[in-house]
Amino acid sequence: MKYDHLLSSSVLLFLVASASADVTGVYTTRYTDSSTDQGQSVQMTTVIDVYVSSDDDADTVLGVFNFSLAPDAQVVYFQSASEPAFPTNTWWLPKNPGGIFDLQSVRRSDSFVTIGGVEQNVLRPEQAPGVGAGQRLDDDFANPFDLFFAYPQPNSGGWWNNTPETLAGQVGPVALAGPDGEPSGFGRGVFVGRFSYYGDFSIEGTTLEVAWNQGPGTDQQQAAFTIPPVVSVSCPSDISGDGVVDAVDLSRILAAWNSDGSSDPGTDLDEDGIVGPLDLAVLLAKWGLCS
Known part of the structure; x- marks a missing residue:
C-alpha cells in the first residue's frame, strides 16, 4: 500500500516542492503501568510506546503504513472499559473525551x-483529552472477527495525520529507552503509538513504513523499518511476581530470614547465601511498582 493513497486530496497539496529530511529509525520504550479503570478497578499492564527517531527538528512525520505485526505481537491489546461508544476499529485512534471518561487507564x-x-518532553506521554485530533486510521486496521477490535490485523495498513498543517508529527524531545527499556532521558523524535497488554509480550520484529516531510510545501519521503528488541523489564525484588514490590514480598523475606533462601527461591536477593539485612535493603530500595 502506498501512503499517497491513504491521504485525501487536501493532504496531498502539502506534499510538493523539495526537502532533505533524516528520519533515522523506530524504537520503543517499555514499562509497567498500574492505573484505575471504570468502577475503580485496577489495571496492571505492560506498556510499549513506539517512537520514530530523527536527527532533524524540521522533520514532520505524516503517517505510518504497511504496518505488519510480528507473531509475538499478535495479542489482544488492552482497551479501557470506559469507552463511551460500542467498540469499532476506531478504538485504536486516541479517544479520551474528557469528563467522566478521563480516567487513569485511558490516559496511561x-x-x-x-x-x-501528545505532550513532548515527558517520559510517559498521556492520552489527554483532545490528543489525536485530525488523525485517521485504515478501515481494516483491527481484526473484524474480534468483538472488541483490540487485535490489529497482522497486516494492518496504517494511520496518518489528516491535518498535516497542524504539524502534529513534528520532531521534538521524546523519551529514550534505558538499558532495560524503561524510559530514561530524552532524544529527538515523534510518538506514534502505544501497545498495552496484560502480561509479558514483545513487538520486536514488527515492520512498518514511515512517511515524512519538512512541513507544508516540501517533498514527502518514506522508508521501511523493523522494530528492534527491547530488553524485558527486570524486577528481582518482586519475589511474588505480581508486578509490585510490597508487603507480600517483605513477608517472604522475613519468613526466610537467616536461611539460605532455598525454601523460597528468590528471597536471597543479593545472592550471598543468606537471607538477611542486605536482602531487606535491596527490597526496600525497589519498593513500589516495578519499572
Missing part, C-alpha cells in the same frame, strides 16, 4: 495509535 494504559499530538 489504553492502546492507541497517533502521529504525534
Whole structure:
C-alpha cells in the first residue's frame, strides 16, 4: 500500500516542492503501568510506546503504513472499559473525551495509535483529552472477527495525520529507552503509538513504513523499518511476581530470614547465601511498582 493513497486530496497539496529530511529509525520504550479503570478497578499492564527517531527538528512525520505485526505481537491489546461508544476499529485512534471518561487507564494504559499530538518532553506521554485530533486510521486496521477490535490485523495498513498543517508529527524531545527499556532521558523524535497488554509480550520484529516531510510545501519521503528488541523489564525484588514490590514480598523475606533462601527461591536477593539485612535493603530500595 502506498501512503499517497491513504491521504485525501487536501493532504496531498502539502506534499510538493523539495526537502532533505533524516528520519533515522523506530524504537520503543517499555514499562509497567498500574492505573484505575471504570468502577475503580485496577489495571496492571505492560506498556510499549513506539517512537520514530530523527536527527532533524524540521522533520514532520505524516503517517505510518504497511504496518505488519510480528507473531509475538499478535495479542489482544488492552482497551479501557470506559469507552463511551460500542467498540469499532476506531478504538485504536486516541479517544479520551474528557469528563467522566478521563480516567487513569485511558490516559496511561489504553492502546492507541497517533502521529504525534501528545505532550513532548515527558517520559510517559498521556492520552489527554483532545490528543489525536485530525488523525485517521485504515478501515481494516483491527481484526473484524474480534468483538472488541483490540487485535490489529497482522497486516494492518496504517494511520496518518489528516491535518498535516497542524504539524502534529513534528520532531521534538521524546523519551529514550534505558538499558532495560524503561524510559530514561530524552532524544529527538515523534510518538506514534502505544501497545498495552496484560502480561509479558514483545513487538520486536514488527515492520512498518514511515512517511515524512519538512512541513507544508516540501517533498514527502518514506522508508521501511523493523522494530528492534527491547530488553524485558527486570524486577528481582518482586519475589511474588505480581508486578509490585510490597508487603507480600517483605513477608517472604522475613519468613526466610537467616536461611539460605532455598525454601523460597528468590528471597536471597543479593545472592550471598543468606537471607538477611542486605536482602531487606535491596527490597526496600525497589519498593513500589516495578519499572
